[in-house]
Amino acid sequence: xxxxxxxxxxxxxxxxxxxxxxxxxxxxxxxxxxxxxxxxxxxxxxxxxxxxxxxxxxxxxxxxxxxxxxxxxxxxxxxxxxxxxxxxxxxxxxxxxxxxxxxxxxxxxxxxxxxxxxxxxxxxxxxxxxxxxxxxxxxxxxxxxxxxxxxxxxxxxxxxxxxxxxxxxxxxxxxxxxxxxxxxxxxxxxxxxxxxxxxxxxxxxxxxxxxxxxxxxxxxxxxxxxxxxxxxxxxxxxxxxxxxxxxxxxxxxxxxxxxxxxxxxxxxxxxxxxxxxxxxxxxxxxxxxxxxxxxxxxxxxxxxxxxxxxxxxxxxxxxxxxxxxxxxxxxxxxxxxxxxxxxxxxxxxxxxxxxxxxxxxxxxxxxxx
Amino acid sequence: xxxxxxxxxxxxxxxxxxxxxxxxxxxxxxxxxxxxxxxxxxxxxxxxxxxxxxxxxxxxxxxxxxxxxxxxxxxxxxxxxxxxxxxxxxxxxxxxxxxxxxxxxxxxxxxxxxxxxxxxxxxxxxxxxxxxxxxxxxxxxxxxxxxxxxxxxxxxxxxxxxxxxxxxxxxxxxxxxxxxxxxxxxxxxxxxxxxxxxxxxxxxxxxxxxxxxxxxxxxxxxxxxxxxxxxxxxxxxxxxxxxxxxxxxxxxxxxxxxxxxxxxxxxxxxxxxxxxxxxxxxxxxxxxxxxxxxxxxxxxxxxxxxxxxxxxxxxxxxxxxxxxxxxxxxxxxxxxxxxxxxxxxxxxxxxxxxxxxxxxxxxxxxxxx
Numbered sequence: 001x002x003x004x005x006x007x008x009x010x011x012x013x014x015x016x017x018x019x020x021x022x023x024x025x026x027x028x029x030x031x032x033x034x035x036x037x038x039x040x041x042x043x044x045x046x047x048x049x050x051x052x053x054x055x056x057x058x059x060x061x062x063x064x065x066x067x068x069x070x071x072x073x074x075x076x077x078x079x080x081x082x083x084x085x086x087x088x089x090x091x092x093x094x095x096x097x098x099x100x101x102x103x104x105x106x107x108x109x110x111x112x113x114x115x116x117x118x119x120x121x122x123x124x125x126x127x128x129x130x131x132x133x134x135x136x137x138x139x140x141x142x143x144x145x146x147x148x149x150x151x152x153x154x155x156x157x158x159x160x161x162x163x164x165x166x167x168x169x170x171x172x173x174x175x176x177x178x179x180x181x182x183x184x185x186x187x188x189x190x191x192x193x194x195x196x197x198x199x200x201x202x203x204x205x206x207x208x209x210x211x212x213x214x215x216x217x218x219x220x221x222x223x224x225x226x227x228x229x230x231x232x233x234x235x236x237x238x239x240x241x242x243x244x245x246x247x248x249x250x251x252x253x254x255x256x257x258x259x260x261x262x263x264x265x266x267x268x269x270x271x272x273x274x275x276x277x278x279x280x281x282x283x284x285x286x287x288x289x290x291x292x293x294x295x296x297x298x299x300x301x302x303x304x305x306x307x308x309x310x311x312x313x314x315x316x317x318x319x320x321x322x323x324x325x326x327x328x329x330x331x332x333x334x335x336x337x338x339x340x341x342x343x344x345x346x347x348x349x350x351x352x353x354x355x356x357x358x359x360x361x362x363x364x365x366x367x368x369x
Numbered sequence: 370x371x372x373x374x375x376x377x378x379x380x381x382x383x384x385x386x387x388x389x390x391x392x393x394x395x396x397x398x399x400x401x402x403x404x405x406x407x408x409x410x411x412x413x414x415x416x417x418x419x420x421x422x423x424x425x426x427x428x429x430x431x432x433x434x435x436x437x438x439x440x441x442x443x444x445x446x447x448x449x450x451x452x453x454x455x456x457x458x459x460x461x462x463x464x465x466x467x468x469x470x471x472x473x474x475x476x477x478x479x480x481x482x483x484x485x486x487x488x489x490x491x492x493x494x495x496x497x498x499x500x501x502x503x504x505x506x507x508x509x510x511x512x513x514x515x516x517x518x519x520x521x522x523x524x525x526x527x528x529x530x531x532x533x534x535x536x537x538x539x540x541x542x543x544x545x546x547x548x549x550x551x552x553x554x555x556x557x558x559x560x561x562x563x564x565x566x567x568x569x570x571x572x573x574x575x576x577x578x579x580x581x582x583x584x585x586x587x588x589x590x591x592x593x594x595x596x597x598x599x600x601x602x603x604x605x606x607x608x609x610x611x612x613x614x615x616x617x618x619x620x621x622x623x624x625x626x627x628x629x630x631x632x633x634x635x636x637x638x639x640x641x642x643x644x645x646x647x648x649x650x651x652x653x654x655x656x657x658x659x660x661x662x663x664x665x666x667x668x669x670x671x672x673x674x675x676x677x678x679x680x681x682x683x684x685x686x687x688x689x690x691x692x693x694x695x696x697x698x699x700x701x702x703x704x705x706x707x708x709x710x711x712x713x714x715x716x717x718x719x720x721x722x723x724x725x726x727x728x729x730x731x732x733x734x735x736x737x738x
Contacts, residue, residue, distance in 0.1 A: 008458045064687045085630035088704035089377040111703040137631045137640045261454035262506045271506040273456050277719050281650040318433045334480040335457035350646050
């Protein structure tokens with residue numbers, strides 16, 4: 001029985017070889033740049049995949065929730081940045097964790113700084129969260145007075161060790177291609193570096209600069225003058241990163257195997273068992289198309305190249321509707337399988353909760369709660 | 370300590386009283402119409418909430434996956450329609466289940482009918498899946514010859530008991546308001562009824578008609594000439610159904626309690642801990658706005674009315690960005706809570722995996738796998 005013969009329902013396949021190569025490439029680039037590599041583990045959320053990073057020399061990680069930090073702490077990681085504005089409602093858990101590992105937290109307001117300092121009995125690293133252009137959250141990179149005031153306040157408080165400036169240049173995800181993503185990434189790094197120099201002039205010295213986003217980190221040659229990078233998605237990549245040009249299709253390390261349940265050749269569509277609860281409802285907008293995923297066929301023990309001009313056009317809770325050429329439709333059959341490169345692998349992994357490696361072994365993730 | 374004091378991270382609150390009233394209202398309307406009520410349990414996916422339906426006389430249910438069917442069979446439900454095109458890769462599980470409960474399956478092709486008949490040793494009910502206008506899947510309602518041929522084929526096969534015609538008029542979700550949703554719902558029912566009469570003329574008699582969609586079932590007064598209705602979302606409703614006019618805000622029975630982590634009064638925004646992995650990435654499009662949820666504040670032991678002109682404007686993996694008026698922003702604080710009415714409660718429930726009832730008790734759902 002082949003791997004594909006065993007698949008009965010939507011199943012997230014994982015190509016370990018491709019994922020390890022993705023990790024190795026980014027780790028090597030960080031080393032060559034002299035930047036610390038603190039990968040974001042929110043993409044994979046798996047202790048086993050964490051070990052693949054450890055094998056490439058990674059010792060420090062980024063996570064997006066306290067639960068995720070606790071999970072990886074339980075799996076031997078002792079230097080963790082929780083890259084999300086500090087949540088004052090989880091002080092007890094943060095304090096417990098700070099007693100066990102070197103914990104980094106993000107602060108962008110006096111309220112958060114004060115709340116942490118008063119609520120923690122263990123010391124934590126603090127990163128000033130800076131908005132370098134995304135406009136989601138953080139102190140604006142041009143507002144040096146506010147940053148200097150907050151930095152001074154943090155340094156005056158017990159238990160808080162100010163480490164540096166941190167940003168997520170998520171606007172690279174909106175760039176039309178790698179060259180523009182590289183430019184946006186360099187711009188974000190330069191903005192943090194400029195803010196660092198301004199703060200030094202205002203008396204706050206010795207700040208590190210931490211950046212991280214997969215499109216930018218994949219596109220640039222060097223990370224200087226950043227001291228640390230925190231990309232996450234690159235471990236798997238996905239249809240968005242492939243279409244955008246951040247990676248080749250062979251580098252996409254996950255695909256959702258989905259049963260075909262109906263064919264509609266009269267309108268060039270097929271229906272799969274695989275919808276919003278498997279892929280998520282995230283899409284990549286390309287021209288007028290919302291692309292929820294790209295369509296590949298099983299080939300031997302892996303999936304083949306994405307079919308040309310074929311995509312997941314709509315998803316409802318359990319259904320996915322594929323749009324594809326007649327010649328490709330003729331290759332499908334009710335009861336057969338397709339492999340979907342998800343638009344956004346982080347959310348698909350979150351939805352699916354575990355991976356089936358190509359050797360037939362399950363790779364577990366942290367639980368949903 | 371109040372309910373809200375106990376909340377540390379995104380938590381899906383459930384108002385049992387509102388949900389029970391939603392169930393009671395739909396059950397009463399079905400009874401008055403003489404239609405069987407076979408609610409879709411994919412929205413709540415909870416054995417405990419299933420008992421609230423049982424208390425209103427419900428004995429037959431709809432689900433969207435074999436896993437969900439097995440879960441509810443394990444909780445005492447013995448008349449289950451799996452409203453998804455039959456997945457031939459799960460024959461073994463379907464057969465096992467068909468030996469335990471009265472199982473209904475959807476068929477829209479000869480391949481699926483033949484595969485089921487050959488693979489099953491227990492008998493199942495079969496519903497012809499009809500496309501009444503949504504264009505997702507099923508035999509087109511105007512293609513009576515194809516429907517008649519397939520119906521005849523099914524009746525010639527062992528183990529398959531043809532019960533009727535089934536549709537999901539999901540196009541009601543795109544209607545601008547309740548009147549149009551009611552019209553689309555009646556149109557779908559009429560189309561199935563017309564097809565039923567045509568099939569009777571072609572020799573296939575005694576078919577039932579099953580329809581189901583929350584916007585339509587909420588808007589119409591009577592379900593005739595449908596024999597059965599299968600709405601699901603109405604048990605909770607959500608921001609979409611409220612904005613669309615299918616329900617009042619008090620009828621929305623779930624809200625995601627989210628910590629506030631940052632305030633940006635300069636641009637009328639606040640950032641919450643609560644993003645795509647909690648709410649899902651589904652949105653309700655209203656004018657140029659993508660509304661991922663509506664914003665309420667805690668009031669006593671429940672949430673209050675949605676704030677006027679306030680909504681969740683963007684979500685990333687863990688972040689949500691609220692847009693709201695300055696006066697409302699001034700009521701928020703870092704470390705406080707907001708309650709978000711999700712755009713689409715089915716997907717939010719799926720993401721969250723369990724509910725916190727307003728009396729502080731956890732209401733469990735089936736597991737993710």
